[in-house]
Amino acid sequence: MNETKPILTVTGSDSTSGSGVQADIKTISALGGYAVSAITSVTVQTTLGIQEFHDLPAKIVEGQIEAVMNDVEPEVIKIGMIRRVDVLDVIVNAIRKYKPKHVIYDSVFLSSCGDALVPEEVAKAISERLLPLCTLVIQFDAASRHGLANHYSSAVAVYLSKGETEERAQQLAKAYVNAQVVRMGGLQGRSSELYNEFIDALETHMLTNSDVHFYADCLNVSSRYLAQVTKRICGKAPKTIIDERLMQEIELQLLTTDKTVQEIAYHCGFSSQAHFTKFFKKMKNISPTKFRKL
Structure with missing residues (x-):
């Protein structure tokens, strides 16, 4: 040759x-x-x-x-x-x-x-x-x-x-x-570990912060990388996961407590009842008061 x-x-x-x-x-x-x-x-x-x-x-x-x-x-x-x-x-x-x-x-x-x-x-x-x-x-x-x-x-x-x-x-x-x-395992990222850390951070801070950048900073990664991780693992954007988890807490409060809508709004980190109602309607297509009655 x-x-x-x-x-x-x-x-x-x-x-x-x-x-x-x-x-x-x-x-x-x-x-x-x-x-x-x-x-x-x-x-x-x-x-x-x-x-x-x-x-x-x-x-x-x-x-x-x-x-x-x-x-x-x-x-x-x-x-x-x-x-x-x-x-x-x-x-x-x-x-x-x-x-x-x-x-x-x-x-x-x-x-x-x-x-x-x-x-x-x-x-x-x-x-x-x-x-x-x-x-x-x-x-x-x-x-x-x-x-x-x-x-x-x-x-x-x-x-x-x-x-x-x-x-x-x-x-x-x-x-x-x-x-x-057989030998090329490829470089493995820490996506699963990071996703679990994100969920843990969300449980800790969801009532005080719903900003994606806040959670990315907590995890010391970029917001873009966090979005790639959540999309790969569960097919959802970080903001969607945050909002859905917050809605679970809101529904729990509406259905199992005697707190007023305003009290629940403040409890869940909203600055006003109007802001809270707007968020709820966007997520559920119904007002929190009607949801509670139904």
């Missing part, structure tokens, strides 16, 4: 290292290859999914690709997440200019959590302009384990860089990934 040349991966960054350029570099290095990279997007990401995208300007992506291609001349390019048409233009132009032996496209349109990664117009442009230039297009189902497509396509890239045929490279990559799946 031929001496291995560097492999260029052009893709996004995953802050959990489960996919993206981090996963590519791990796999390429593990198989004895040498990875060079051009980043297209930086994601703010947890084990529960992507929170934000920060797409790099096309000029920056172009500069990264030009620097690598001019200096170390990789013969295999592995392409992942592309989210802008002007970035796609840069990549397509680079392929046409430098004519690498192999171009592998890992078709990244949905995350393993089902989040849309690529705008529709970009996906259409990729199909029309990038795919015809590719040696190999790799597509995994979106239920697939997080980062699995990265590991497979990066392994294919390594074997191609070592002079294997496309068919043999895919066979070897499949064997490698199958062997790794």
Whole structure:
């Protein structure tokens, strides 16, 4: 087999290292290859999914690709997440200019959590302009384990860089990934633990605070991460959980005590009876007085 040349991966960054350029570099290095990279997007990401995208300007992506291609001349390019048409233009132009032996496209349109990664117009442009230039297009189902497509396509890239045929490279990559799946437990977040802590905090503070930011601060996490946790575990937003638990307490007070509506309103942390009644009507579509009578 031929001496291995560097492999260029052009893709996004995953802050959990489960996919993206981090996963590519791990796999390429593990198989004895040498990875060079051009980043297209930086994601703010947890084990529960992507929170934000920060797409790099096309000029920056172009500069990264030009620097690598001019200096170390990789013969295999592995392409992942592309989210802008002007970035796609840069990549397509680079392929046409430098004519690498192999171009592998890992078709990244949905995350393993089902989040849309690529705008529709970009996906259409990729199909029309990038795919015809590719040696190999790799597509995994979106239920697939997080980062699995990265590991497979990066392994294919390594074997191609070592002079294997496309068919043999895919066979070897499949064997490698199958062997790794058993070991790849993946990074585990603390979502279950955090959810239980949120529920405990809610029991303690629900009569004095119904603000999501308050609970996020109590748990020392961002409100966005707390929302990802509750959505994953029970399919509800934190505010919905807070309001529903508060309603349980309100109904209990209305049905089992002799307190007036105003007293219950103050007991449950409302600033006025009017505010309390408005909240109750929004939740139950009936006034607290009528609810009590019924």
